[in-house]
Amino acid sequence: xxxxxxxxxxxxxxxxxxxxxxxxxxxxxxxxxxxxxxxxxxxxxxxxxxxxxxxxxxxxxxxxxxxxxx
Numbered sequence: 001x002x003x004x005x006x007x008x009x010x011x012x013x014x015x016x017x018x019x020x021x022x023x024x025x026x027x028x029x030x031x032x033x034x035x036x037x038x039x040x041x042x043x044x045x046x047x048x049x050x051x052x053x054x055x056x057x058x059x060x061x062x063x064x065x066x067x068x069x070x
Contacts (some may be wrong), residue, residue, distance in 0.1 A: 012019065019026065
């Protein structure tokens with residue numbers, strides 16, 4: 001597992017100068033993408049929960065109907 005962090009560590013050390021110069025856009029991109037992904041996840045979960053509840057309600061109403069036994 002530690003082997004997977006070696007390329008990232010080498011990249012950070014190799015580009016330390018550029019990271020020092022461009023830290024503000026990097027931090028802004030990280031924060032913006034985090035907020036955006038949380039918002040999209042929340043909206044998708046809200047939509048899925050609502051559609052699941054509507055589907056359950058429509059299924060329940062069909063099951064509660066009296067059956068024609070003729």
